[in-house]
Amino acid sequence: MTWLPAWQSFVRVVEGGSMAAAARALGCTRAQISKQIAELERGFGARLFERSTRRLALTPAGEVFHQHALRALEAVANTELAVRNLGDTPRGILRVSATVSFGRHCVAPLLPAITAAHPELEIELILTDQLVDLVGDPIGPVDLALRMTRMPPEDAVARRVVSLRRVVCAAPAYLARHGTPRSPQELLQHRCMSYVLGDNKTWSLLDERGAEALVPVRSAINFNNADCMLDAVLAGHGIAILPTYLCHRELADGRLRTVLDGFEPNIVFGRDLYACYTPSRVRLPKVKVFLDALLREFQPVPPWERTPGGGLRGG
Known part of the structure; x- marks a missing residue:
C-alpha cells in the first residue's frame, strides 16, 4: 500500500494545522511531508490546501478527500487488527x-x-x-x-x-395500602410506572392463551432505567414491570411480590x-x-x- 504513508501524512497535517506539526507527529522532516502532499495533489489533479503565511486551510477537494481518507485509514487499522487476531490466542x-x-x-x-x-x-x-x-x-x-x-x-x-423473563411486581407495603390487582383492568386504579421511551405509557399483558390486554398506565414518576424503577418499587411508590435478573433477590426475600401471575408482560424489546x-x-x-x-x-x-x-x- 504505497499510498498509505501519504494519506496518513495528509490527515496529520489537517489534525496538526501545519506540515511542521505533522512532521513532528510522524517523526520525519517537513520536506518529506511537503513532498507527499504535492504528490497527492498531482495525483488528484486538484489542490488540497489553501496556503497562506499563517495557516493551511482545506479546499473543497481537500475536505472531500479528508472524509474519505479518515474512513480508509480506519478500515486499514481494523483490517490489520482482525488479521493479527486470527491466531489461536485471544488478544x-x-x-x-x-x-x-x-x-x-x-x-x-x-x-x-x-x-x-x-x-x-x-x-x-x-x-x-x-x-x-x-x-x-x-x-x-x-x-x-x-x-x-x-x-x-x-x-x-x-x-x-438468553430469554429474559419479566414480572409485574410491587412492594408488600404498597399492596397492603392500595390492594392487590386481580385483573389487568384493575391496574387503572394503581400507580404503574412507565418505562420512558419504551412502552408509551401502555402496558401489554398476554394471558395464558396469548390474548392481549392493553392497559394505559399512570404514575407521578417514571424512568428509562430499570435500576431506578426497582428502587422506586421497593420504596412503595407503585407497581412496575421488572426483569427477574434484576429483582430475583427481592422476590426471594419477600421485599417484592408478583401480581397478575397469569399474565406475561409483552415488552416492545421482546x-x-x-x-x-x-x-x-x-x-x-x-x-x-x-x-x-x-x-x-x-x-x-x-x-x-x-x-x-x-x-x-x-x-
Whole structure:
C-alpha cells in the first residue's frame, strides 16, 4: 500500500494545522511531508490546501478527500487488527456493548474471570440503552453488542444468548395500602410506572392463551432505567414491570411480590437477548471466548432463574 504513508501524512497535517506539526507527529522532516502532499495533489489533479503565511486551510477537494481518507485509514487499522487476531490466542481489545442494567448486573461480573484466563485480552464494556452501530458508531467499532430485540439486525451474525423473563411486581407495603390487582383492568386504579421511551405509557399483558390486554398506565414518576424503577418499587411508590435478573433477590426475600401471575408482560424489546457481531468478527478468538463464557453462564437456565427467587410467584 504505497499510498498509505501519504494519506496518513495528509490527515496529520489537517489534525496538526501545519506540515511542521505533522512532521513532528510522524517523526520525519517537513520536506518529506511537503513532498507527499504535492504528490497527492498531482495525483488528484486538484489542490488540497489553501496556503497562506499563517495557516493551511482545506479546499473543497481537500475536505472531500479528508472524509474519505479518515474512513480508509480506519478500515486499514481494523483490517490489520482482525488479521493479527486470527491466531489461536485471544488478544487485543474486545469492545462489548450492553444495556445499562443488564450489563452492570450480569455482564460486568464475568469480565475478571475471562481476562484472568486470557492475559493478552483487554475488554471494554460500553453500557448504553441506545442502539449502537457495530461499525460506524461514534464510540468506535464494537466487536459484539448484546441486544434485547425481537428482530436481530439482518446485516449481522446474531446468536441468542438468553430469554429474559419479566414480572409485574410491587412492594408488600404498597399492596397492603392500595390492594392487590386481580385483573389487568384493575391496574387503572394503581400507580404503574412507565418505562420512558419504551412502552408509551401502555402496558401489554398476554394471558395464558396469548390474548392481549392493553392497559394505559399512570404514575407521578417514571424512568428509562430499570435500576431506578426497582428502587422506586421497593420504596412503595407503585407497581412496575421488572426483569427477574434484576429483582430475583427481592422476590426471594419477600421485599417484592408478583401480581397478575397469569399474565406475561409483552415488552416492545421482546424477551430474547442476542449477541450480535459483524461477519468479520466470526473467527476472532477474542469474540469466541467471550461468547462461550456468556453461553456457559446463561444457558440452559440463567443463574437468577436457578434460585428460588427467580421462579418465585406471589400475590
